[in-house]
Amino acid sequence: xxxxxxxLHFSYPSGDEALKGISLDFSGTEPVALIGQNGSxxxxxxxxxxxxxxxxxxxxxxxxxxxHSKTTAEWSxxxxxxxxxxxxxxxxxxxxxELEFGPKKIKMAQERIDENVRYAAQLCQMDDKLxxxxxxxxxxxxxxxxxxxxxxxxxxxxxxxEPTGGQDYDGNRLLEDIIKDLHKKGKLxxxxxxxxxxxxxxxxxxxxxxxGKVIIDADTRTAFSKVEExxxxxxxxxxxxxxxxxxxxxxxxxxxxxxxxxFDKRKKGTI
Amino acid sequence: xxxxxxxxxxKDFSFSxxxxxxEMQKKAVENINFQVCKGEFFCIIGANESGKSTLxxxxxxxIPHFFQGDMDGEITVxxxxxxxxxxxxxxxxxxxxxxxxxxxxTYTTTSVAEELAFGLGNIGxxxxxxxxxxxxxxxxxxxxxxxxxxxxxxxxxxxxRVALGSVFVMNPQIIVLDECTxxxxxxxxxxxFDVVKVLNERGITVVMADNDMERVAEYSDHVLVLHxxxxxxxxxTREVFTNLDFSSLNLNPPVYxxxxxxxxxxxxxxxxxxxxxxxxxxxxxxxxxx
Numbered sequence: 001x002x003x004x005x006x007x008l009h010f011s012y013p014s015g016d017e018a019l020k021g022i023s024l025d026f027s028g029t030e031p032v033a034l035i036g037q038n039g040s041x042x043x044x045x046x047x048x049x050x051x052x053x054x055x056x057x058x059x060x061x062x063x064x065x066x067x068h069s070k071t072t073a074e075w076s077x078x079x080x081x082x083x084x085x086x087x088x089x090x091x092x093x094x095x096x097x098e099l100e101f102g103p104k105k106i107k108m109a110q111e112r113i114d115e116n117v118r119y120a121a122q123l124c125q126m127d128d129k130l131x132x133x134x135x136x137x138x139x140x141x142x143x144x145x146x147x148x149x150x151x152x153x154x155x156x157x158x159x160x161x162e163p164t165g166g167q168d169y170d171g172n173r174l175l176e177d178i179i180k181d182l183h184k185k186g187k188l189x190x191x192x193x194x195x196x197x198x199x200x201x202x203x204x205x206x207x208x209x210x211x212g213k214v215i216i217d218a219d220t221r222t223a224f225s226k227v228e229e230x231x232x233x234x235x236x237x238x239x240x241x242x243x244x245x246x247x248x249x250x251x252x253x254x255x256x257x258x259x260x261x262x263f264d265k266r267k268k269g270t271i
Numbered sequence: 272x273x274x275x276x277x278x279x280x281x282k283d284f285s286f287s288x289x290x291x292x293x294e295m296q297k298k299a300v301e302n303i304n305f306q307v308c309k310g311e312f313f314c315i316i317g318a319n320e321s322g323k324s325t326l327x328x329x330x331x332x333x334i335p336h337f338f339q340g341d342m343d344g345e346i347t348v349x350x351x352x353x354x355x356x357x358x359x360x361x362x363x364x365x366x367x368x369x370x371x372x373x374x375x376x377t378y379t380t381t382s383v384a385e386e387l388a389f390g391l392g393n394i395g396x397x398x399x400x401x402x403x404x405x406x407x408x409x410x411x412x413x414x415x416x417x418x419x420x421x422x423x424x425x426x427x428x429x430x431x432r433v434a435l436g437s438v439f440v441m442n443p444q445i446i447v448l449d450e451c452t453x454x455x456x457x458x459x460x461x462x463x464f465d466v467v468k469v470l471n472e473r474g475i476t477v478v479m480a481d482n483d484m485e486r487v488a489e490y491s492d493h494v495l496v497l498h499x500x501x502x503x504x505x506x507x508t509r510e511v512f513t514n515l516d517f518s519s520l521n522l523n524p525p526v527y528x529x530x531x532x533x534x535x536x537x538x539x540x541x542x543x544x545x546x547x548x549x550x551x552x553x554x555x556x557x558x559x560x561x
Contacts (some may be wrong), residue, residue, distance in 0.1 A: 236461070240526045243530070259530065
C-alpha cells in the first residue's frame, strides 16, 4: 500500500491549526515511529490515515485514491487506528464481542472472523479473557483489548496511538512481540510513542513532529543524532544517547552495546 | 533530630479488595513493612499490578475507608492510625495525586485559578489568602501563565501540574503521587519530577510510585521495591539499586547502573555504582582520561 500526504493542513473548528503543511510518503512495511511533545499534532495526523479527520487543505492519496472517495468505515477495513484512550473505543459487554464487532461491520465472512479473532486474541494475550467485561480488565489489558479489536479486522496498516503509556516491562515486551508478528505478516505499523527506548528497539524510521510540521524524517540512529532539532521540540534523546553525547562520541549511540563499542574505541585510542 | 522523624509507618500491611460479586480477591499487597522519614523523596517501584496503587490508596486512608476489603496490619501517618482516622482528616495532612489528572479535576470550574482555589473554598479560607496561595502555587508549578485558561484546554503535562497544584495548595505535609507521569511525554514527566523536587526541597515529604527507573534514580533518596504484591526490599536508593536484580522483577535497570556495573565487572571502576546522569558522565570521563 502506498500512502501519500501532500501539503496537508488541518484546522479544528475552533480555528486552531493543528497541522501546517505535512508532506510524507509511506510504503512498504518498515515500522514507523511518530514522536513529538504533547500537542505537536501526532494524534491529529494519525487520525487522517483512515479519514477519521479530513484534511482542511492538501491531499491524501491511498494507492492513488483520494481519501474523500470513501467513508471512514470503508477505509477502516484497510487502515486501522487504535485510540490512545481505550475508553474512547470500547463499548461492548465482553472482550469477544469487542473483537468481533469490527470484522462484522466490514462484512467479513464468519469463518474468517473466527480465525482473525482467535489470532488477535492470542497475539494480545486476550485468549483467556474473551468472556470478561472490558471494564473488568486492568487499564493495560484494556489497551491490549483495543489493539486486538483492530488486528481482528486484518487491516494492511495499523496505527497505534501511544500504546506504551502506563505499560511496564512485560507490557512493553508484549507490544514488541505484537509489532514484530504483524510486521512479519506484512503489515505496516505506525506507532506514536513517548518512550524513546521503545522507539529505538522497534522502529527503523522515525518521524518527529513539532508544532504541526515534520522536522525530522530519518532512520532511527540519524534521527537521534539531530540534537538541536530534537531540543527544539523538547524531546530528550534517551539517557544512553545523552551520555554518549556528553562524552563526545563521534557516533550516536542508542543502546548500551553501541555505547561500549564507542567507549572501547575511545579507550584504545587514548592508550 | 527533626529530619529523622518518622512520618509514615507501615506495619505488616496486607489488603484484599472486595469484588463486585461479593468474593474477596487474592491479596493486592501482602506483609508490607516500611517507614518514611520527614523530608524524604521516597519512590515505590514495581511492575504493573504489583501493588503500588493499593499502597498509595492506603497511605491516604482511601483504604479502608473508601475501598472495601480485608485489611491487616497498621498504617500510621503523622502519628494517626489511618483506620481510626477519616479520609477528610487525613487529606489535610497527606494529599494524593492520581495517575490520570482528569480524575482529579472538579469539572465545575472554567479556569485554572478557580480549579486551584476549589479546595481552599471548601474549607473556608478567606479570599485574600486564597489569592495569595493560588498565585504562589501557580508559580511553583510553573503554571502562572495558564491561570485564566480552561483546565480542559491544557496539555497533559500542564493539566497534571494543575492536579498536583490543587493538592499542594492545601498545604499537606506529605504528597503521594500514584504513577502520575505514566501518560506524559518525556518533557512533561521531567517537569513533574522537577516541581515535585521543589516541593520536597521546601520540606514536603514525597511518596511517588513511578516506573521510570532513570528518573527514580536521579530524584529519589529512598525506594521501596514491590514484586508480585510483596515487598522485595526498601532502603537508600543507591544501596537498593546496587544490589537489585532488575530483570527478575520485570524492571529495566537505570542505564547509569548498567554502565557502571559493567565498568566494575571489567575492573575499570572500583567505587560505588552511579545512579545519576552526572555521576556516570564523570566516571566515564575519569576512566577515559586515565
